Amino acid sequence: MNVSKTINKILIVILCFTPFFMAPWPSDIIGMPRVIFIISATLLMVYIWIRYEKEKIIQFKTLNLASKLGILYLLLIYISTFFSVDKLNSIFGISNNRESVILLTCYVLIFLFSMEYMNFDKKKINLFILSGVVMSIISVLQFFKIIYFESYSFPWGNFASPYGTLNNPNYLGAYITLILPISIYMYFSEKKAIYYFSSCLIFTVVLMSRTRGAWMGISVAFVILMMFFIKDKEHRRKIEILVISFAFIAFVLNLLMSGILVSRAVSIVFDFKEVAAPEGPAGTPGLDDAAGSYRMYIWKRVIETLPKHPLFGVGVGNLRYIFETYYTKEFLAIQTQGISTFQRAHNEFIHIAGTTGIPSLITYVLMLATVVRASYMKIRSNPISIALTVSVISYIIQSFFSNNVVYHSYMFWIILGAAIHKGKTLEKLDTEEISDDHESIA
Numbered sequence: 001m002n003v004s005k006t007i008n009k010i011l012i013v014i015l016c017f018t019p020f021f022m023a024p025w026p027s028d029i030i031g032m033p034r035v036i037f038i039i040s041a042t043l044l045m046v047y048i049w050i051r052y053e054k055e056k057i058i059q060f061k062t063l064n065l066a067s068k069l070g071i072l073y074l075l076l077i078y079i080s081t082f083f084s085v086d087k088l089n090s091i092f093g094i095s096n097n098r099e100s101v102i103l104l105t106c107y108v109l110i111f112l113f114s115m116e117y118m119n120f121d122k123k124k125i126n127l128f129i130l131s132g133v134v135m136s137i138i139s140v141l142q143f144f145k146i147i148y149f150e151s152y153s154f155p156w157g158n159f160a161s162p163y164g165t166l167n168n169p170n171y172l173g174a175y176i177t178l179i180l181p182i183s184i185y186m187y188f189s190e191k192k193a194i195y196y197f198s199s200c201l202i203f204t205v206v207l208m209s210r211t212r213g214a215w216m217g218i219s220v221a222f223v224i225l226m227m228f229f230i231k232d233k234e235h236r237r238k239i240e241i242l243v244i245s246f247a248f249i250a251f252v253l254n255l256l257m258s259g260i261l262v263s264r265a266v267s268i269v270f271d272f273k274e275v276a277a278p279e280g281p282a283g284t285p286g287l288d289d290a291a292g293s294y295r296m297y298i299w300k301r302v303i304e305t306l307p308k309h310p311l312f313g314v315g316v317g318n319l320r321y322i323f324e325t326y327y328t329k330e331f332l333a334i335q336t337q338g339i340s341t342f343q344r345a346h347n348e349f350i351h352i353a354g355t356t357g358i359p360s361l362i363t364y365v366l367m368l369a370t371v372v373r374a375s376y377m378k379i380r381s382n383p384i385s386i387a388l389t390v391s392v393i394s395y396i397i398q399s400f401f402s403n404n405v406v407y408h409s410y411m412f413w414i415i416l417g418a419a420i421h422k423g424k425t426l427e428k429l430d431t432e433e434i435s436d437d438h439e440s441i442a
Contacts, residue, residue: 003049003052007049008118011113021033064420080356099317106410107409107413111417133202136164136204142163143160161208161210163209169210176214177398180199182391185390207253213399217393220394295347299350302322349400388418
């Protein structure tokens with residue numbers, strides 16, 4: 001068996017097909033099928049690796065820094081689970097929307113396998129973008145209520161906030177932060193109009209989702225990509241075309257949605273001032289307002305309680321414990337407003353600190369920084385590293401306003417590993433030209 005090709009295929013199936021997995025289970029047709037498949041696929045890769053790669057026994061000293069930090073991060077999660085306020089909940093994700101130590105273990109293993117085996121060549125890129133196009137078409141149909149599932153839809157005037165097959169518009173936005181930068185990169189670097197149309201369609205959907213964290217991630221990604229390509233005249237023309245196209249799409253959608261895109265964009269600035277001041281639920285905005293899900297209130301309360309559990313947090317999936325224990329009156333008052341649980345901090349970094357401790361947060365941040373730096377340094381030898389690096393950065397930015405969940409997290413860990421995979425360069429790209437742009441930025 002060719003282990004590299006086999007694991008590569010498994011990873012691409014996870015990346016491109018898992019987002020569409022659904023099952024006829026009334027209680028959870030979207031989440032649980034993905035959990036089962038991700039765990040099964042990870043176990044299969046582990047079996048293949050052990051069965052056919054016996055000679056490659058891992059020695060810690062031979063691993064690169066990103067691998068060591070990933071393993072250390074997982075070790076700290078295990079230690080945190082030993083001190084968890086609810087160990088069974090942490091291990092199995094019994095009552096917290098499937099977030100569990102088992103799933104986090106799969107993510108880290110997927111990262112390690114992707115780093116070793118994921119050769120992100122043009123065929124895989126095209127398949128990844130195609131999956132994003134399919135998701136976008138589904139989302140557009142949902143937006144216009146052509147496809148409409150009452151239990152999962154988010155009604156909004158004459159339209160509905162699309163979620164694709166990802167359960168929530170915010171999750172759709174996070175998904176797009178991984179795909180759109182790669183599609184834009186391919187449009188800039190290749191002479192194929194199909195990448196222009198895919199970029200415009202996917203951009204349309206991220207606006208429809210009204211997910212401001214994703215908007216911020218995509219905006220930063222676009223600026224970084226422009227910096228790489230703006231030096232060349234032909235690329236500069238493509239940038240101008242895409243900027244004009246994106247502006248036109250935003251203008252039309254804003255008219256169609258009665259100005260809500262502009263108000264949402266402006267609210268990014270004003271929400272921080274408006275929400276940071278309140279002390280407790282009396283002044284905290286509701287779930288469906290511009291601030292969304294008590295985001296600032298949760299951030300503040302989790303940060304305040306970090307000194308109580310600084311090393312190992314309260315355990316994976318136990319964020320609610322912080323509010324039930326230390327802010328009981330506020331928690332009960334907020335529940336009367338229709339909010340039953342606080343399962344996530346709506347900020348991945350604050351969430352990690354609160355659930356698995358400050359050391360695990362530091363390790364996680366160092367791992368991300370190591371991957372971004374290593375991927376950036378590979379640009380000379382492998383131009384696709386530009387797209388993967390920007391994709392990772394885009395997702396990280398949106399994660400300041402959201403959490404890693406089973407609907408899209410596995411994709412991030414695959415891209416994270418692929419960004420520093422020591423594989424072949426992407427064919428038919430002008431490597432020398434990209435290198436010149438890289439030097440001008442450096």
